[in-house]
Amino acid sequence: xxxxxxxxxxxxxxxxxxxxxxxxxxxxxxxxxxxxxxxxxxxxxxxxxxxxxxxxxxxxxxxxxxxxxxxxxxxxxxxxxxxxxxxxxxxxxxxxxxxxxxxxxxxxxxxxxxxxxxxxxxxxxxxxxxxxxxxxxxxxxxxxxxxxxxxxxxxxxxxxxxxxxxxxxxxxxxxxxxxxxxxxxxxxxxxxxxxxxxxxxxxxxxxxxxxxxxxxxxxxxxxxxxxxxxxxxxxxxxxxxxxxxxxxxxxxxxxxxxxxxxxxxxxxxxxxxxxxxxxxxxxxxxxxxxxxxxxxxxxxxxxxxxxxxxxxxxxxxxxxxxxxxxxxxxxxxxxxxxxxxxxxxxxxxxxxxxxxxxxxxxxxxxxxxxxxxxxxxxxxxxxxxxxxxxxxxxxxxxxxxxxxxxxxxxxxxxxxxxxxxxxxxxxxxxxxxxxxxxxxxxxxxxxxxxxxxxxxxxxxxxxxxxxxxxxxxxxxx
Numbered sequence: 001x002x003x004x005x006x007x008x009x010x011x012x013x014x015x016x017x018x019x020x021x022x023x024x025x026x027x028x029x030x031x032x033x034x035x036x037x038x039x040x041x042x043x044x045x046x047x048x049x050x051x052x053x054x055x056x057x058x059x060x061x062x063x064x065x066x067x068x069x070x071x072x073x074x075x076x077x078x079x080x081x082x083x084x085x086x087x088x089x090x091x092x093x094x095x096x097x098x099x100x101x102x103x104x105x106x107x108x109x110x111x112x113x114x115x116x117x118x119x120x121x122x123x124x125x126x127x128x129x130x131x132x133x134x135x136x137x138x139x140x141x142x143x144x145x146x147x148x149x150x151x152x153x154x155x156x157x158x159x160x161x162x163x164x165x166x167x168x169x170x171x172x173x174x175x176x177x178x179x180x181x182x183x184x185x186x187x188x189x190x191x192x193x194x195x196x197x198x199x200x201x202x203x204x205x206x207x208x209x210x211x212x213x214x215x216x217x218x219x220x221x222x223x224x225x226x227x228x229x230x231x232x233x234x235x236x237x238x239x240x241x242x243x244x245x246x247x248x249x250x251x252x253x254x255x256x257x258x259x260x261x262x263x264x265x266x267x268x269x270x271x272x273x274x275x276x277x278x279x280x281x282x283x284x285x286x287x288x289x290x291x292x293x294x295x296x297x298x299x300x301x302x303x304x305x306x307x308x309x310x311x312x313x314x315x316x317x318x319x320x321x322x323x324x325x326x327x328x329x330x331x332x333x334x335x336x337x338x339x340x341x342x343x344x345x346x347x348x349x350x351x352x353x354x355x356x357x358x359x360x361x362x363x364x365x366x367x368x369x370x371x372x373x374x375x376x377x378x379x380x381x382x383x384x385x386x387x388x389x390x391x392x393x394x395x396x397x398x399x400x401x402x403x404x405x406x407x408x409x410x411x412x413x414x415x416x417x418x419x420x421x422x423x424x425x426x427x428x429x430x431x432x433x434x435x436x437x438x439x440x441x442x443x444x445x446x447x448x449x450x451x452x453x454x455x456x457x458x459x460x461x462x463x464x465x466x467x468x469x470x471x472x473x474x475x476x477x
Contacts, residue, residue, distance in 0.1 A: 039062065040062055040063060040064040040087060040089075041061050041062065041063045041064065042063075042064050043058075043063040043064055043065075043067050043086065044064070044066070044067050044068070047067055047068075047069055047073070047075070050071070050073050051071075052071045052072050052073065053072055053073065053074075054073050054074070055073070055074040055075075055076065056073060056074065056075050056076070057076060057077075057078040058075070058076070058077050058078060058084050058107070059078055059079060059084070060077075060079045060080070060083035060084055061083075061084065061085075062085045062086075062087055063084075063085065063086045063087065064086075064087065064089070065086045065087050065088030065089065065092075065093075065094040065095070065109070065110075065111070065112075066088050066089075066091065066092045066093070066094070067086065067094070067095050067096070068096045068098060069095065069096070069097050069098065069099055069102055070098045070099050071099055071102075072099055072100060072101035072102050073102055073103075074102070074103040074105070075095075075102070075103070075104050075105075075107070076103065076104070076105040076106045076107065077105070077106040077107045077108075078106075081106045081107055081108055081134065081135070081136055082108055082136065083108075084106070084107050084108060085107075085108045085109075085110055086107060086108070086109050086110070087110050087111050088109075088110070088111050088112050088113065088120075088140075089111055090111050090112075090113060090114070091112075091113045091120075092112065092113050092118070092120055093112055093113070093118075093119070093120050093121045093122070093123070093124045093140075094109040094110070094111070094112055094121070094122050094123065094137075094140060095109060095122070095123045095124070096123075096124045096126065097123065097124065097125045097126060097127050097130055098126045098127060099127045099130070100127045100128045100129050100130065101127075101128075101129045101130065102127070102130045102131075103130070103131045103133070104123065104130070104131070104132045104133070104135060105131070105132075105133045105134050105135070106133075106134050106135070107135050107136070108135070108136040108137075108138065109122040109123065109135060109136070109137045109138070109140060110137075110138045110139050110140065111139050111140070112139070112140035112141050112142070113141065114141050114162065114165075115141070116141070116171065119141075119142055119145050119171070119175075120140070120141045120142065120171070121140055121141065121142035121143060121144065121145045121171065122135070122137035122140040122142070122143050122144060122159065123135070123137070123143075123144045123145070124145050124147075125144065125145065125146040125147070125149045125152060126147060126148070126149060127149055127152075128149055128150050128151050128152065129151045129152065130149070130152045130153075131152070131153045131155070132144060132152070132153070132154050132155070132157060133153065133154075133155045133156055133157070134155075134156045134157065135157045135158075136157070136158045136159075137157065137158070137159045137160065138160055139160075139161075139162055139163065140159075140161065140162070140171070141161060141162055141170070141171035142161070142171030142172055142173075142175060143157075143159035143160075143161070143171070143172065143173040143174055143175075143189065143192060144157070144159065144173075144174050144175070145172075145174075145175045145177075146174075146175065146176045146177065146179040146182065147177045147178065147179065148177070148178045148179060149179045149182070150179055150180040150181050150182065151180075151181050151182065152179075152182045152183075153182070153183050153185075154174060154182065154183070154184045154185070154187060155183070155184075155185050155186050155187065156185075156186045156187065157187045157188070158187070158188045159173045159174070159187065159188070159189045159190070159192065160173075160189075160190050160191040160192060161173070161191060161192045161193065163191070167193060167213070167214055167236075168193065168214065169193075170191070170192055170193040171192065171193055172192060172193050172194045172195060172196050173187075173189035173190075173192035173193075173194070173195050173210070173213065174187070174189060174195045175195070175196050175198075176196070176197045176198065176200040176203060176222075177198045177199060177200065178198070178199045178200060179200045179203070180200060180201050180202050180203065181201075181202045181203065182200075182203045182204075183203070183204045183206075184203065184204065184205045184206070184208065185204065185205075185206045185207050185208065186206075186207045186208065187208045187209070188208070188209045188211075189208065189209070189210050189211075189213070190209070190210070190211045190212050190213070191211075191212050191213070192213050193213060193214050193215075194213060194214050194215035194216075194217075194218045195210060195213070195215070195216065195217050195218065196215070196218045196219075196220065197217070197218070197219045197220070197222045197225060197244075198220045198221060198222065199220070199221050199222060200222045200225070201222060201223050201224045201225065202224050202225065203222075203225045203226070204225075204226045204228070205217065205225065205226065205227045205228070205230065206226065206227075206228045206229050206230065207228075207229045207230065208230045208231070209230070209231045209233065210230065210231070210232050210233070210235060211231075211232075211233040211234055211235065212233070212234050212235065213235045213236070214235065214236045214237065215235065215236070215237045215239075215240055216230075216232035216235040216237065216238045216239060216254070216257075217230070217232070217238070217239045217240070218237075218239075218240045218242070219239075219240065219241045219242060219244040219247060219270075220242050220243060220244065221242075221243050221244060222244045222247070223244060223245050223246050223247070224246050224247070225244075225247050225248075226247075226248045226250070227239065227247065227248065227249045227250070227252060228248070228249075228250045228251050228252070229250075229251045229252065230252045230253075231252070231253050231255075232252065232253070232254040232255065232257070232264075233255050233256060234255070234256045234257075234258075235257055236257060236259060236261055236262060237257055237261065237262070237263045237266060238252075238254035238255075238257045238263065238264045238265055238280075238283070239252070239254065239264075239265045239266070240263070240265075240266040240267075240268070241265075241266065241267050241268070241270040241273065241292075242266075242268040242269070242270065243268065243269050243270065243294075244270050245270060245271045245272045245273070245295060245298075246271075246272045246273070247270070247273055247274075248273075248274045248276070249265065249273065249274070249275050249276070249278060250274065250275075250276045250277055250278070251276075251277045251278065252278045252279070253278070253279045253281070254278065254279070254280045254281070254283065255279075255281045255282055255283070256281075256282050256283065257283040257284065257285075258282070258283060258284050259284060260284070261284075262283050262284030262285060263283065263284065263285045263287075263288045264280040264281075264283040264285065264286045264287060264307075264310070265278070265280060265286070265287050265288070266287075266288040266289075266290070267287075267288065267289045267290060267292035267300065268290045268291070268292065269290065269291050269292060269294035270292045270293065270294065270300070271292065271293035271294050271295035271298040271300065272293065272295065272298045272299070272300070273292075273293075273300045273301065273302075274301050274303075275287075275300065275301065275302045275303070275305060276301070276302075276303050276304055276305070276432075277303075277304045277305065278305045278306070279305070279306045279308075280305060280306065280307045280308070280310065281306070281308050281309050281310070282308075282309045282310065283310045283311070284310070284311045284312070285310060285311065285312045285314075285315050286307040286310040286312065286313045286314060286333065287302070287307065287313070287314045287315070288314075288315050288317075289314070289315070289316050289317065289320065289323060290317040291317065291318070291320060292320070292323070293322050293323070298322065299322045299323065299324050300322070300323045300324065301324050301326075302323060302324065302325050302326075302328065303324075303325075303326050303327050303328065303430070303432045304326075304327045304328065304430050304432060305328045305329070306328070306329045306331065307328060307329065307330050307331070307333065308329065308330070308331035308332055308333065309331070309332050309333065310333045310334070311333070311334050311335070312333065312334065312335045312337075312338050313330050313333035313335065313336045313337055314336070314337045314338075314345070315337075315338050315339070315340065316337075316338075316339045316340065316343075316345050317339075317340050318339065318340065318341055318343060319339060319341070319343035319344060319345075319347065320345075320347065320348070321347035321348055322348065323348040323349070324348070324349045324351075325348060325349065325350045325351070325353060326349070326350075326351045326352050326353065326431060326432055327352055327353065327428075327430040327431055327432050328353045328354070329353070329354045329423075329426050330353060330354065330355050330356065331354070331356045331426065332356060336355065336357065336375055337375060337416055337417055338416070339416070342377075342414065343414075344414060344415060344416055344417070345416055345417045346415055346416065346417045346418055348417070350373075350417050350418065350419040351419060351420065351421055351431075352368070352419075352421045352422075352423060352430075352431050353373075353419050353422065353423060354422070354423035354424075354425070354426045354428065355373045355375075355419065355422055355423075356426070358373045358422045358424075360373070360422065362424040367423065367424055367425065367428055367429075368421045368422065368423065368424065369421070369422040369423075369424055372418050372419060372420045372421075372422065373418065373419040373422035374415060374417075374418050375415075375416040375417045375418075376413040376414065376415060376416065377413055377414040377415075377416050
């Protein structure tokens with residue numbers, strides 16, 4: 001008797017699943033490719049007819065843009081996304097989301113308008129808990145624009161701007177304004193102007209590639225954000241943190257920010273930062289610090305980074321303090337550290353870094369030099385005092401002058417910095433360590449001289465949250 005009940009229960013479950021599958025099939029609206037006059041398939045009427053939580057499957061074809069979605073639906077392509085195109089015809093935004101819980105997936109969006117004031121974009125987001133995934137955006141002024149929109153997922157999209165305008169006249173690839181707890185991951189953003197994070201907190205920007213833009217990533221008045229495992233390639237500036245505190249920048253690669261304004265990572269009045277495990281390579285300036293940290297009684301913690309092959313490894317705007325440099329590698333920079341004026345950088349903390357121009361020994365074999373690393377300013381003061389002389393940096397004339405100045409100084413050299421425990425080898429066991437799991441800081445802030453604790457919220461306030469319940473599904477991955 002119990003076996004009969006078990007079989008009946010199993011059959012009932014199978015029947016229930018079949019009903020659910022049949023219901024999902026009915027809920028999906030498949031749109032055939034029937035072009036209207038003008039060659040574009042009308043899409044807004046289909047959006048208006050759809051019921052909440054329905055799925056609209058677009059077959060290959062070219063659809064009319066300037067679509068407003070004001071209900072939680074799924075709009076996705078059924079086929080190769082390059083053949084499923086929504087075209088705004090050079091006016092306005094291609095899609096505008098004025099809803100919570102919509103999903104846009106597997107589409108190509110093209111030909112937005114060109115009005116900066118209207119933020120003409122591939123997608124304007126004006127809601128929460130939306131997903132924009134696997135979308136190609138081409139010839140759109142802005143890529144994806146979020147305003148006062150939180151808990152959205154922007155993932156695996158390929159975004160570029162108008163190809164017929166210069167860099168400064170393009171729009172931003174991804175733009176956040178007063179938007180919190182969004183996840184921006186695995187996107188390829190290229191040939192845009194900037195990616196900007198304004199007045200926004202608790203966002204994750206991870207595993208993206210930003211290339212051939214102006215600012216790869218530009219923060220303004222934004223706190224508690226995590227920037228992790230991104231690539232910044234051939235931008236004018238890699239990452240710039242302006243008036244933004246408690247940001248974690250970790251495990252990123254910043255390469256070829258060159259030119260007169262080329263900066264790998266820049267800081268403008270930014271405090272309580274963790275800059276950890278990054279590769280900053282082949283830039284005009286590796287790190288640029290302008291009055292940072294700005295807030296009283298705070299530090300910036302710059303640990304375990306490789307700063308290599310830059311014209312200047314680190315540049316300070318002026319004589320500043322409270323930046324902690326530890327366990328970094330300084331390799332093959334033309335100038336390791338400098339200040340824009342004739343001033344010292346020694347009011348910051350320099351400890352246990354590797355300097356490839358260190359000329360000391362390690363007789364006791366502890367991995368640290370027996371004498372401090374001391375960076376002195378000799379002929380460098382010429383181009384510090386006379387900016388035009390920097391044009392001749394690296395030339396035989398200044399090289400010879402620097403040699404003569406070191407051989408027989410005609411003035412007292414300036415001590416730029418002193419590291420009392422310089423590393424002998426670029427391969428070493430770091431003194432710094434990440435916080436242990438379970439502390440609520442996904443950003444992995446580091447312990448620094450006893451000044452950083454989990455309770456002080458140093459780094460980021462982000463927790464490992466999953467607003468969609470998507471950890472075990474395909475939508476968020």
